[in-house]
Amino acid sequence: MQEGLKTRQVNALRMLLERRDFTAEDVAALDYHLLARMPGVGGKSLDIIREWLAAQGLDLLNSPANYSTSLRFCRLEARLIRARKLLEKNGYCVTPPELHQARHHQATTDSSSGPDAF
Numbered sequence: 001m002q003e004g005l006k007t008r009q010v011n012a013l014r015m016l017l018e019r020r021d022f023t024a025e026d027v028a029a030l031d032y033h034l035l036a037r038m039p040g041v042g043g044k045s046l047d048i049i050r051e052w053l054a055a056q057g058l059d060l061l062n063s064p065a066n067y068s069t070s071l072r073f074c075r076l077e078a079r080l081i082r083a084r085k086l087l088e089k090n091g092y093c094v095t096p097p098e099l100h101q102a103r104h105h106q107a108t109t110d111s112s113s114g115p116d117a118f
Helices: 007-017 024-028 032-036 043-054 067-089 097-112
Strands: none
Touching (some): 024 043, 032 067
């Protein structure tokens, strides 16, 4: 039931779904952002998969209206996740910006209220 998809897209979907045969409904149940982060799936592959699904009246789960912008965001997010893992693997502690700012604010508040504060 993969007629209309090219070999690259079929292989990427087989790898993601972890089975040889799949239906359009199986693919439509996939999250857009998950599929966009898959190796070997770029903008053209997403277009082909979405067109194949649209021909059957389906679309990917959580498919954004402006998916080219969303694709860039997915790729950036994937790079950030890889960078974070690399830093943590090498002994660095990575904290979210909000937590970092809260700690910095607390440290400056504590130092200004010490015995030498005017």
